[in-house]
Amino acid sequence: xxxxxxxxxxxxxxxxxxxxxxxxxIVHGASGAGGGFQGGVVFASSFILLLIAFGLTGVRSRISVxxxxxxAAIGISIYAGIGLLCILWSGNFLGYAAIESALGxxxxxxILIDLVEAGIGITVMAVMTSIILDFxxxxxxxx
Amino acid sequence: xxxxxxxxxxxxxxxxxxxxEDMPAFGDPDAPANQYTAKMxxxxxxxxIGIDNIVTAILASxxxxxxxxEVVVIFTAGISVVLLLRRGEDQ
Numbered sequence: 001x002x003x004x005x006x007x008x009x010x011x012x013x014x015x016x017x018x019x020x021x022x023x024x025x026i027v028h029g030a031s032g033a034g035g036g037f038q039g040g041v042v043f044a045s046s047f048i049l050l051l052i053a054f055g056l057t058g059v060r061s062r063i064s065v066x067x068x069x070x071x072a073a074i075g076i077s078i079y080a081g082i083g084l085l086c087i088l089w090s091g092n093f094l095g096y097a098a099i100e101s102a103l104g105x106x107x108x109x110x111i112l113i114d115l116v117e118a119g120i121g122i123t124v125m126a127v128m129t130s131i132i133l134d135f136x137x138x139x140x141x142x143x
Numbered sequence: 144x145x146x147x148x149x150x151x152x153x154x155x156x157x158x159x160x161x162x163x164e165d166m167p168a169f170g171d172p173d174a175p176a177n178q179y180t181a182k183m184x185x186x187x188x189x190x191x192i193g194i195d196n197i198v199t200a201i202l203a204s205x206x207x208x209x210x211x212x213e214v215v216v217i218f219t220a221g222i223s224v225v226l227l228l229r230r231g232e233d234q
Contacts, residue, residue: 030194035202069225076218079211094207096192110194113203116210123214127221134228 004053011053018046026121030110036120043121044128056136065137068130075122082116 026039051059083094091098100108167174188200202210 029199029203030196032196035199069222072218072221076214079214083207083211094204094211096204107193109192109204113192113194113199116203116207117199120210120214123218127217130221131224134224138228 007053011049015046015049018049019043022046022121022125026117027114029117030113036117037124039117040121040124041128043125044132047129048132051132051136056140059133059136063129063133065130065133068126068133071126072123072130075119075124075126078119078122079116082112082119 022039022043024039025034025042026036028034029036029039047059047063050062082096086095086098087093089098089102096109096112099112100106167176171177184197184201184205188194188197192200192204194200
């Protein structure tokens with residue numbers, strides 16, 4: 001990868017803001033436009049920018065491929081775990097009202113939806129990053 | 144063969160434009176698509192769930208199980224890419 005100071009500096013500055021915006025989109029899902037799928041893809045796009053600006057060796061020192069797979073499984077487990085938690089408190093699968101009435105906290109519904117959205121976001125982000133790293137590794141091995 | 148395909152496309156296009164006449168106007172509250180569950184979601188999202196965003200309420204609460212399936216699809220796609228592209232690597 002050829003050194004390019006402009007691209008690297010601009011990426012270094014803008015990547016934190018892209019990630020912050022992605023977190024905003026995920027957390028904002030319950031009260032406005034946003035959600036886990038969109039936020040996860042925006043988050044993954046920051047890693048794609050990292051890959052473009054710093055090359056495969058630069059990305060490898062920051063992100064582990066193994067970690068992305070584990071994160072994908074964790075995100076899906078958060079979602080399914082909240083669903084099973086509802087069964088534990090004698091409700092239906094993903095029937096959030098059961099947790100709400102069992103704990104006696106009002107307006108828990110929105111928080112649980114935010115947690116579910118966070119799970120979706122983690123899975124989407126990890127899967128997108130994993131796919132892009134797989135293809136980059138494949139291309140690097142070929143040449 | 145190309146002429147036949149063109150004739151088929153034009154023919155189907157005419158039929159579709161003909162059918163557009165019978166469709167309800169865009170955003171018509173009396174349209175069949177707005178008659179059944181849409182009204183219920185708009186009226187009951189705030190008292191049932193207590194959040195402002197109706198789309199998120201449907202996505203994550205009313206149709207939560209469906210969304211879980213969607214996430215599993217994305218997860219499966221990612222795992223499939225790993226299995227296809229990283230054959231024979233041990234790490």
